[in-house]
Amino acid sequence: MDKDQIIPFVNASSEILTELLKEKPIPGQVNVVDRINKTQGLLIIIGITGGLSGRIIIDITFEQVYQLTNAILREEVAHDNLELIESAIGELGNMITGRAVSDLNEMGYNLNITPPTIVKGKEVEIMELKQKMLVVPLKTNIGDILLNLSVQKK
Amino acid sequence: MFPDLDKFAKDFKTNGLKKDGSKIKVLLVDDAIAFRRLVKRLMEGVGYEIIGEVGDGTAAVAQYTQLLPDLVTMDITMHEMSGTTAVDAIRRNHPDARIVMVTSLGNKDLVQKCIKLGAKGYVLKPIADDQIPKILETLKKAAVED
Numbered sequence A: 001m002d003k004d005q006i007i008p009f010v011n012a013s014s015e016i017l018t019e020l021l022k023e024k025p026i027p028g029q030v031n032v033v034d035r036i037n038k039t040q041g042l043l044i045i046i047g048i049t050g051g052l053s054g055r056i057i058i059d060i061t062f063e064q065v066y067q068l069t070n071a072i073l074r075e076e077v078a079h080d081n082l083e084l085i086e087s088a089i090g091e092l093g094n095m096i097t098g099r100a101v102s103d104l105n106e107m108g109y110n111l112n113i114t115p116p117t118i119v120k121g122k123e124v125e126i127m128e129l130k131q132k133m134l135v136v137p138l139k140t141n142i143g144d145i146l147l148n149l150s151v152q153k154k
Numbered sequence B: 001m002f003p004d005l006d007k008f009a010k011d012f013k014t015n016g017l018k019k020d021g022s023k024i025k026v027l028l029v030d031d032a033i034a035f036r037r038l039v040k041r042l043m044e045g046v047g048y049e050i051i052g053e054v055g056d057g058t059a060a061v062a063q064y065t066q067l068l069p070d071l072v073t074m075d076i077t078m079h080e081m082s083g084t085t086a087v088d089a090i091r092r093n094h095p096d097a098r099i100v101m102v103t104s105l106g107n108k109d110l111v112q113k114c115i116k117l118g119a120k121g122y123v124l125k126p127i128a129d130d131q132i133p134k135i136l137e138t139l140k141k142a143a144v145e146d
Helices: A003-021 A062-073 A082-106 B005-009 B033-045 B057-067 B083-093 B108-117 B129-144
Strands: A031-033 A042-050 A052-060 A111-113 A117-120 A133-140 A143-153 B025-029 B049-054 B071-074 B099-103 B121-124
Touching: A003 A052, A003 A062, A003 A082, A003 A133, A003 A143, A042 A082, A052 A062, A052 A082, A062 A082, A062 A143, A062 B033, A082 A111, A082 A117, A082 B033, A082 B108, B005 B033, B005 B129, B025 B033, B025 B057, B033 B049, B033 B129, B049 B057, B057 B071, B057 B083, B071 B083, B071 B129, B083 B099, B083 B108, B099 B129, B108 B121, B121 B129
Parallel strands: B025 B049, B025 B071, B071 B099, B099 B121
Antiparallel strands: A031 A133, A042 A052, A042 A111, A042 A117, A052 A143, A133 A143
8 A cells, every 4th residue: 555545544534533523633553454353333434436446444433423423513413313323424434535535636546435334333344355454543532533444556 | 503603694795695685595415414404504594595405416406496496505425416417417407506516525626527517616524613604605605696
């Protein structure tokens, strides 16, 4: 994975989370893995197509889901309003990936994104068959948010 | 809550009222119900009237013809039909349609493509507090300016 293709995702995540949480996240130690075999609770998965292919997987806890939903909607959302929460969290993925892809498109890649998929559950196993994943923890004021990134040139 | 929407509601440049004092009628198009809810609250807070909301481009084209809104807010990445295709389809039948793109995608080529298709403004998600005055101005300009 090329550093220039990864940095826009980290920057976009940092910017969007700063706008929502009013405090800039601090990137932690980056790890390289070939599979995710335990999540924090919920995954937002968005595919990247075009000049690059791959995906971004945002791994967050249920508590973070509620806090981010409230921040996105600027209101206290009931925990049982699943349709609204899932929509807000999918939109978080769209905002992060959309901003990163916009930056990469300015660099000449012709990228698009797929609508978000949400996976719930801590005991989930996800593996990339063709390449490894980069895991970037972002330390925020609501705990660590994990970005799992895998992108490659087509 | 949104900061001080009252002050924007009093300002003609940013409120949701026409010159004659009637409300600007809006169709919201976004596949995320959460974002439609947010935009609805923001716009209703300054006087717009939301007369319809849909979650994909195909429904947007159909609803436009039925409702004939004064303004459309249009997402780009949606299932079934994208926002850019929907803008093209609406403008072909209604060349005077006033549409503002509200999207997470902000690269220059895409913005230019949407403007070329006839979109009158471009708003980037998320809606940050410090962007609200500019967003309200973009929406109003698109709705009323010749």
